[in-house]
Amino acid sequence: xxxxxxxxxxxxxxxxxxxxxxxxxxxxxxxxxxxxxxxxxxxxxxxxxxxxxxxxxxxxxxxxxxxxxxxxxxxxxxxxxxxxxxxxxxxxxxxxxxxxxxxxxxxxxxxxxxxxxxxxxxxxxxxxxxxxxxxxxxxxxxxxxxxxxxxxxxxxxxxxxxxxxxxxxxxxxxxxxxxxxxxxxxxxxxxxxxxxxxxxxxxxxxxxxxxxxxxxxxxxxxxxxxxxxxxxxxxxxxxxxxxxxxxxxxxxxxxxxxxxxxxxxxxxxxxxxxxxxxxxxxxxxxxxxxxxxxxxxxxxxxxxxxxxxxxxxxxxxxx
Ligand SMILES: NC(=O)c1ccc[n+]([C@@H]2O[C@H](COP(=O)([O-])OP(=O)(O)OC[C@H]3O[C@@H](n4cnc5c(N)ncnc54)[C@H](OP(=O)(O)O)[C@@H]3O)[C@@H](O)[C@H]2O)c1
Numbered sequence: 001x002x003x004x005x006x007x008x009x010x011x012x013x014x015x016x017x018x019x020x021x022x023x024x025x026x027x028x029x030x031x032x033x034x035x036x037x038x039x040x041x042x043x044x045x046x047x048x049x050x051x052x053x054x055x056x057x058x059x060x061x062x063x064x065x066x067x068x069x070x071x072x073x074x075x076x077x078x079x080x081x082x083x084x085x086x087x088x089x090x091x092x093x094x095x096x097x098x099x100x101x102x103x104x105x106x107x108x109x110x111x112x113x114x115x116x117x118x119x120x121x122x123x124x125x126x127x128x129x130x131x132x133x134x135x136x137x138x139x140x141x142x143x144x145x146x147x148x149x150x151x152x153x154x155x156x157x158x159x160x161x162x163x164x165x166x167x168x169x170x171x172x173x174x175x176x177x178x179x180x181x182x183x184x185x186x187x188x189x190x191x192x193x194x195x196x197x198x199x200x201x202x203x204x205x206x207x208x209x210x211x212x213x214x215x216x217x218x219x220x221x222x223x224x225x226x227x228x229x230x231x232x233x234x235x236x237x238x239x240x241x242x243x244x245x246x247x248x249x250x251x252x253x254x255x256x257x258x259x260x261x262x263x264x265x266x267x268x269x270x271x272x273x274x275x276x277x278x279x280x281x282x283x284x285x286x287x288x289x290x291x292x293x294x295x296x297x298x299x300x301x302x303x304x305x306x307x308x309x310x311x312x313x314x315x316x317x318x319x
Pocket of ligand 1: 041042131156160179183198309310
């Protein structure tokens with residue numbers, strides 16, 4: 001089968017289209033013919049080989065050589081212990097940890113997958129898993145979003161933000177999105193009530209306060225975020241600068257104790273809310289924003305586009 005393979009850490013130039021052996025599912029796995037896969041920030045970290053990703057995937061060179069976690073495809077073979085799926089089922093899910101999505105075939109356990117609604121395209125399905133789970137778990141599980149709130153999303157024009165705005169609108173909240181100037185028009189069209197260009201304005205210093213902040217960049221100090229929260233406000237980070245995340249982890253509990261403001265961190269629960277996403281999609285309440293689709297041999301180009309930060313929504317590859 002064809003796959004995008006890397007054997008050393010580096011820029012997207014180290015990604016190569018190669019012929020490799022088709023994977024064989026174990027008794028607890030299914031074999032999936034991949035039709036679409038999307039790029040996540042984690043793929044880029046594993047490609048570049050920052051320290052944390054090297055600790056996971058090999059200090060000197062990558063152990064797992066095919067990246068790609070968010071896939072959608074059709075089941076072509078089934079291990080004998082698999083109960084939930086049948087041959088031909090159209091499925092999608094987040095395979096992070098095992099990876100292998102930038103390929104014509106990959107394997108997965110049944111608890112890593114959900115059935116894809118027939119009205120959802122493979123490209124839309126591949127856009128959903130990681131970004132939508134982070135949005136739901138950030139807004140709902142950690143953020144306790146409710147009607148009438150003022151919400152701010154920092155890093156709002158990418159994967160998580162474009163799901164988060166659609167989900168938050170279901171709760172009747174007023175949403176402000178922060179991103180670079182090239183994305184603000186798209187963000188307005190998606191339903192953001194207010195947009196802020198972070199190169200022109202610092203939302204932590206504009207005198208406004210927010211009941212809930214969802215942050216995908218975490219590039220400011222915890223005291224800045226605390227200042228931007230209203231009384232009883234909640235700041236939720238899904239990721240960003242490691243130093244800032246450590247600050248949130250250490251100082252967050254103290255801030256919650258001494259003030260009426262809360263600092264929380266999302267630990268991704270992979271695939272937990274895919275059934276809820278199916279419901280929202282089938283009810284016409286959620287539409288993934290797709291940048292692309294690119295072809296499998298264009299994965300290096302797609303990674304460059306993603307790495308430059310100019311993408312809107314999710315960068316998707318059709319296999
Ligand atoms: N918590 C967990 O368990 C877990 C698991 C997996 C991933 N993650 C995290 O989830 C996040 C993924 O988010 P995503 O998929 O939405 O990423 P994304 O698609 O790259 O979107 C990030 C957006 O932030 C914008 N941005 C860049 N610098 C900014 C700044 N200074 N201020 C405001 N916005 C800025 C980018 O646009 P421009 O570049 O054009 O400015 C981009 O539109 C990452 O932080 C990742 O580490 C967390």
